[in-house]
Amino acid sequence: MSEATPPDDRMELQEDPGQQDQRQQRRLRGSDGRMLLDQYFRVACIGIAGISVVILAFLLGSIIYQGVPSLSWTLLSGTPEPEPSEAGAWPAIAGTIWVCTICALITLPIGIGTAVLIEEFKPRNRLANRIFSAIQLNISNLAGVPSVVYGILGLTAFVSMFGLFGSLKGGESSLEIGAVYYDQFTNLASDPFLSMGAENARERYFLAPVASPSDPPTVATSGMEMFEYQGDQKVPVKISVFDPFGDLPSDPEELSLAIAADTIPGRISEKSWYYFSLPFGRGVLAGSLTLMLVILPVIIISSQEALRSVPSSLRDGARGLGATPWQVVWNITLPAAAPGILTGSILAMSRAIGETAPILIIAGIVYIRNAPQHLMDSYTVLPLQIYNWTSRPQEEFHAIAAAGIVVLLVILLSFNAIAVILRQRMQNKVR
């Protein structure tokens, strides 16, 4: 053919009809095939998406079907009694709230701060650059470590603190703040053996403060001042000591203030809300810090991603106006990255709420009757409580476990909903 190639249709005219037909068919089939492929692909996508939706709906449906009948006020506010009809999850719900709140308060500043350091304050110096890349590599790797490993790490690092502060035997810590120790005495009337002589006295308990938990037991003497709880109030009372087999006072009031000469006190402690001890022991703080280890890499990585997506022209703009690096980060970069950081943090926190394995290692399966009162208090969390219930033999507990799952799901969903609303608000403000 010459260099002046004829247009396509004229070329076809020169060919015989059969060949032309074939070619047209091929062309048609080609485009047909492409369109068909397109169709198949769409159907496949819908199918795959459908499968996951169906599985999810089935799981949710069966949980709700099993759990909703057992949902009750008792479940939300009660303690985990051994009787299925009385079992509640309040200590576990409160434990989850405590652990996750403290975990968030510790992790978010550290995580976001680390991301800002790595992304916004890249060093010029080559050695520092190496160190930064090493840290980056570590963070990426840590995100993939199974959470059980973090549980074991937390046990060593936070619960016993490498034994730096002595062993934890007997639950005694070597360093404590906010704990007051008492020796508790019982009066004659509360002693089942001696109460025959004191039938008309009421049972009372008296507290004698001790300076340190290792002090020897207090020796009670007549006329000694001790404390007694009247309601929530601690009031001083004057006790008297009697030989229980000798003569007892006849006045019932005097009799109820009497304690036997050989009464051995029990050492108890009262811990205020700011109670703090080293090592942390199996308390809320150790659990929160362990969860921090689990979610810190996730938060750092997602915050980095969010910071990286802020166009550098914004930073240049602020810098060009004479903003210091810190002012650039605080006024421009962080606000612009906030929606992304928030999304990542919420996802990480959702993971923390549902995390079971490290808590199982840190706290163990313990019977907890109260919501935690301070950072070192023992606790349990909702997933652990659910796990506990599902492993019981009674059928009724399985239904209660399902109800517990519904509660957990509601907490997770409301958490995510808040995040979505917050993010929407933030984005509306700038668009």
Add this chain to the structure above:
Amino acid sequence: MTTKTLETKPKRIMNQVAPTPSAENDSTDALDSTQYAIEAEKLNGWYGDFQALHEISLKIPKNQVTAFIGPSGCGKSTLLRWFNRMNDTIFSARASGDLRLGDIDLLAPSTDVVDLRRRVGIVFQKANPFPKSIFENVAFGPRLHMQLNKSELSDLVEWSLRKAAVWKEVKDRLNAPALGLSGGQQQRLCIARAIATGPEVLLMDEPCSALDPASTLAIEDLMDELRDQYTIVIVTHNMQQASRCSDKTAFFFEGRVVEFDTTETIFTKPSSQKTEDYVRGRFG
């Protein structure tokens, strides 16, 4: 076309609030001793091993408009970014030679870049408003550097927006997001933002490349008006613009200043053949 009617009010505000008294004392005195705002002497600039600037010697006259022209990639932006050390964030960028603003050595590592950038404002080619309200965009710089009360601040914002010829379009929606403005409006907002801090030198890197003719004229009027108080350096690919609004013009080619002279000379009887070819539109 000009907006000379504004002259009285803005001047008053300028004297009241910007620039801050201390900075005025330091710098203006220093600049008064010479008639040049920025002086470059045998300045070489590199990105890694690539030399982007070769032996640049230039004296930017005070209170005049200086235009940088030249084909793409010849180092105009690079030089401009050295004027207020925006290159600091590009790790591979380094420079040698002599570059000073008054008595400040612009290349010294010890130079206070934060104060420098307050005194040498920059407007970029691509509008980059912050994702904040229009008001907050303009108030950003003043908030960093000046202690103003509410009414002073809003006066300054209004003055800056008027100067940048965008006031009419935004006065009813100062609290609306700046990203909701058109590209041209965003660019004029960025100019308002840059002049709000009261810089002595205003660097503009192709500020009009995204603007329509009317906004372009408005910006040119703005430069005309600002030249009494500011030193302006503008990079432009628009020969008409350079000839219309600049006093002096520098022609760059492959990292060198080929010719630097009054705008009239450059456009009517340039001494270099390259310059003549370029301004006649024969290459580049």
